[in-house]
Amino acid sequence: MRPLPNPKRTVAELKELRAFTADDKGAQRVAFTPTWMATRDWLRRKLAELPVEVHTDAAGNLWATLRGESERALIIGGHMDSVPNGGWLDGCLNVLAGLEILRRLSTQYNGRPPVTVRLVDWADEEGARFGKSLFGSSACSGNLDLNEARGLKDKQGISLPEALKTVGIDFERVKESGVELNNAAAYLELHIEQGPVLLDLDLPLGAVLGTFGVERHAITFHGQAAHSGSTPMNRRRDAFLAAAKMSPEIYRIAERSGGGVCTIGSCTTQPGIVTSVVEECRITLDQRHLDPAKLARMLAEAKAASEHFAKEGNVRVSWERLWQIAPRPFHDELIALCDESIRETCGKVHPLPSGPLHDAAEVAAAGVPTVMMFVQSLHGISHNKIEDTKEEHLELCVMAFDALAEKAVKWIVRRE
Numbered sequence: 397m398r399p400l401p402n403p404k405r406t407v408a409e410l411k412e413l414r415a416f417t418a419d420d421k422g423a424q425r426v427a428f429t430p431t432w433m434a435t436r437d438w439l440r441r442k443l444a445e446l447p448v449e450v451h452t453d454a455a456g457n458l459w460a461t462l463r464g465e466s467e468r469a470l471i472i473g474g475h476m477d478s479v480p481n482g483g484w485l486d487g488c489l490n491v492l493a494g495l496e497i498l499r500r501l502s503t504q505y506n507g508r509p510p511v512t513v514r515l516v517d518w519a520d521e522e523g524a525r526f527g528k529s530l531f532g533s534s535a536c537s538g539n540l541d542l543n544e545a546r547g548l549k550d551k552q553g554i555s556l557p558e559a560l561k562t563v564g565i566d567f568e569r570v571k572e573s574g575v576e577l578n579n580a581a582a583y584l585e586l587h588i589e590q591g592p593v594l595l596d597l598d599l600p601l602g603a604v605l606g607t608f609g610v611e612r613h614a615i616t617f618h619g620q621a622a623h624s625g626s627t628p629m630n631r632r633r634d635a636f637l638a639a640a641k642m643s644p645e646i647y648r649i650a651e652r653s654g655g656g657v658c659t660i661g662s663c664t665t666q667p668g669i670v671t672s673v674v675e676e677c678r679i680t681l682d683q684r685h686l687d688p689a690k691l692a693r694m695l696a697e698a699k700a701a702s703e704h705f706a707k708e709g710n711v712r713v714s715w716e717r718l719w720q721i722a723p724r725p726f727h728d729e730l731i732a733l734c735d736e737s738i739r740e741t742c743g744k745v746h747p748l749p750s751g752p753l754h755d756a757a758e759v760a761a762a763g764v765p766t767v768m769m770f771v772q773s774l775h776g777i778s779h780n781k782i783e784d785t786k787e788e789h790l791e792l793c794v795m796a797f798d799a800l801a802e803k804a805v806k807w808i809v810r811r812e
């Protein structure tokens with residue numbers, strides 16, 4: 397029998413972390429702040445007890461490397477940073493479970509596993525201060541848009557390059573962190589689900605199929621302003637009426653798509669006064685799906701519907717793309733191993749896509765075989781101090797994630 401990890405220690409360490417990084421509003425481990433630096437010092441002290449090499453890369457990601465017989469590396473990732481007033485598990489559960497796996501591997505293989513195993517704490521996953529998520533992992537994957545990131549400022553007007561300088565990071569060199577992926581053979585990430593799917597199914601753990609692709613658009617209907625008293629109902633060119641018809645329609649589009657989601661998150665009107673028919677109505681549409689073809693179909697259906705409603709109401713419609721990202725499906729064989737690990741640990745598994753983006757999406761985009769495991773979130777809520785997961789589920793996820801790491805080590809050896 398191989399040695400097992402000690403999941404109770406992981407739960408105790410999560411509580412230890414919470415005790416010095418949270419206040420009565422929640423976790424305060426915002427990237428590049430003194431609390432985040434203290435979090436990293438604490439993590440470094442834990443890592444110092446293991447036969448690992450620790451260094452920080454050009455983008456501020458912290459790496460702990462347990463050298464193995466082969467240079468090919470299994471990478472386990474997470475992020476110690478949180479949003480302001482955040483939860484106690486988001487990101488740090490992944491890192492602390494990874495720490496426990498490093499301990500188990502180092503005991504089992506006398507400090508030298510068959511392949512190299514690395515734990516990474518990605519810098520500024522949340523993007524809470526500069527509004528740009530996945531900073532460290534997108535620098536490492538090469539996807540970070542330097543021109544865009546260079547201009548980002550926080551609420552105090554401090555630029556991202558200036559803020560990075562205070563923690564010893566040279567913005568112009570952050571993409572040099574890409575060398576860290578040179579020998580990457582597989583990437584694993586554990587995360588709280590942050591949604592209610594596993595909770596509603598009453599299952600502790602899920603194998604993640606990939607992260608959703610996103611289409612984000614502004615849709616503007618152009619009608620005509622007219623007096624609310626003197627304009628008969630049949631003479632109106634009401635931009636709001638056309639936009640409003642989109643609301644039930646996107647629910648039908650999402651329903652037909654088989655697994656996609658659509659959201660109208662904002663609606664603004666001009667002239668926006670109580671005595672005028674709406675001349676211009678702008679809504680935003682966010683559509684997400686794991687399947688690129690189905691995502692494209694959802695978008696096409698929304699466009700067709702908007703044109704139909706515009707024609708019906710004698711108004712005009714225009715579209716503007718705000719942002720998009722392709723779906724990032726995870727690696728089939730690693731998904732199968734994740735599934736197996738969960739079955740062996742708790743009997744039942746549910747495969748599900750991830751709505752939120754994670755660092756894993758960046759690593760997958762860089763071409764590294766990737767998979768994530770989700771553990772149930774109580775209330776289906778995160779980025780909030782009420783974020784929570786049952787302790788028995790936290791322990792189960794450490795066991796299942798450790799089993800996955802062991803299977804992934806063997807998978808890498810087989811592929812060499």
Ligand SMILES: [Zn+2]
Pocket residue numbers: 475486487521587
């Ligand atoms: Zn996270």
